[in-house]
Amino acid sequence: MVAATACGGTSKAEGSGDSDDGKGSGNGAGGDDSSLTIAFSPEDGAESVATWDEFSVTADGGTLTEVTVTDPEGEEVPGEFAEDDASWTPVEHFANDTTYEVTASGEDTEGRAATETAAFTTVAAEATVDTSSMLWNWIEDGGTVGVGTVVSITFDKPVENTQAVAEAIEFETEPAVEVRPHWFGNQRVDFRPEEYWAPGTDVTVKFRTRGVEVSPGVYGTRHNDRSFTVGHSQVSTVDVKKLTMDVQRDGELLKSIPITAGSPGKDTWNGKMVVSEMFEETRMDGATVGYDYDLPDVPHAMRLSTSGTFLHGNYWSSNDTFGSRLDTHGCIGLKDVQGRGDSSTPAAWFYQNTRIGDVVEVINSDDDVIAPDNGINGWNMDWSQWGAGQ
Numbered sequence: 001m002v003a004a005t006a007c008g009g010t011s012k013a014e015g016s017g018d019s020d021d022g023k024g025s026g027n028g029a030g031g032d033d034s035s036l037t038i039a040f041s042p043e044d045g046a047e048s049v050a051t052w053d054e055f056s057v058t059a060d061g062g063t064l065t066e067v068t069v070t071d072p073e074g075e076e077v078p079g080e081f082a083e084d085d086a087s088w089t090p091v092e093h094f095a096n097d098t099t100y101e102v103t104a105s106g107e108d109t110e111g112r113a114a115t116e117t118a119a120f121t122t123v124a125a126e127a128t129v130d131t132s133s134m135l136w137n138w139i140e141d142g143g144t145v146g147v148g149t150v151v152s153i154t155f156d157k158p159v160e161n162t163q164a165v166a167e168a169i170e171f172e173t174e175p176a177v178e179v180r181p182h183w184f185g186n187q188r189v190d191f192r193p194e195e196y197w198a199p200g201t202d203v204t205v206k207f208r209t210r211g212v213e214v215s216p217g218v219y220g221t222r223h224n225d226r227s228f229t230v231g232h233s234q235v236s237t238v239d240v241k242k243l244t245m246d247v248q249r250d251g252e253l254l255k256s257i258p259i260t261a262g263s264p265g266k267d268t269w270n271g272k273m274v275v276s277e278m279f280e281e282t283r284m285d286g287a288t289v290g291y292d293y294d295l296p297d298v299p300h301a302m303r304l305s306t307s308g309t310f311l312h313g314n315y316w317s318s319n320d321t322f323g324s325r326l327d328t329h330g331c332i333g334l335k336d337v338q339g340r341g342d343s344s345t346p347a348a349w350f351y352q353n354t355r356i357g358d359v360v361e362v363i364n365s366d367d368d369v370i371a372p373d374n375g376i377n378g379w380n381m382d383w384s385q386w387g388a389g390q
Contacts, residue, residue, distance in 0.1 A: 034114035036062035038104050044118035051096060051122050051211035051219065057088040062108035064088055069102050071095065093211030096219050097124040126217030129157040131209065132275055136226055138356045142230040146357030147196040148274040150376040151205060160185045160215035170206040177201065182388040184373040192384045197230040234358045238332055240268060241364040243323045256348045258323025260314065262330040264306065267367035272379040273304035275358045281340050299340035300351035304360055305375040311360055313340065313347030
């Protein structure tokens, strides 16, 4: 089977003279000597063609050998041939309101070649939807992340065709691992494997939502690739009863750090939480959680939940607090100094040895397990439920 290749434009049947304007009709024999008929559906000149599942090329009296479909910038649309090489269909959506040029070549049963060309224009979108992902706000394309990384995609409009949209976000991994989507509502889809990523895994996320009808008349626009590499495995276990955090890297205990956590009635969530943002210094206040505090210079802060759970440096509690009593509004506190300038403090050390996607698991707290959509904490949902109801 022949693969589709690059290059559009006008062409003619081998061994024949020019047609009227050098462009085939797309419905007749491709050349004077060839009995092959190449047909386009819809026909040459069609307008308002659907971005998916409408366009195809077929051959009657022979087989196709090459099909190219290109947009005005020369970008190709990949496609595939049927097993008998008698037809070709695209494997990605077309862009909206775009004119594509098609060149199709083939041979009849006696090996005589023919080529036809056509053009068509796709349907315009009534509205478009865009996406965002916090992950690439914090790492460069190709950057290194922790083993707990969950790729969370947010859409700026509601999505009705959730299955088609999820299928248009493809994962290529080395080594191979199954990655599944799970929708939280109709504007957020998260992707993860069954277990934490294996260190050293290379991941490419292929966004192909361009031309996907996410809801009637509303189409996606994104068509790009983003990648990351999974670094070493770092999972830190916070034991609220013992008031310690054991930092393990690749299965070995790196350090045990005394901590403080949520005081009674302000308990810290249990569960597996993933570091999604990191700030050397940030402002924190109790507005979102109903507590009266405002700290403009919290050092070495690492976000663990959307609702405001952080693991951060704490300079306002006395030194004997850490490892001995609960003294926060739900965050996990490590000893630190005001101004974030002392690199020898426990909080500074942990910050310097942490990356986006590292895991912090809290155990033995009096609170519930954190919800899987409160942050990028989908590891708290069983794999049998992950992806259900897509």
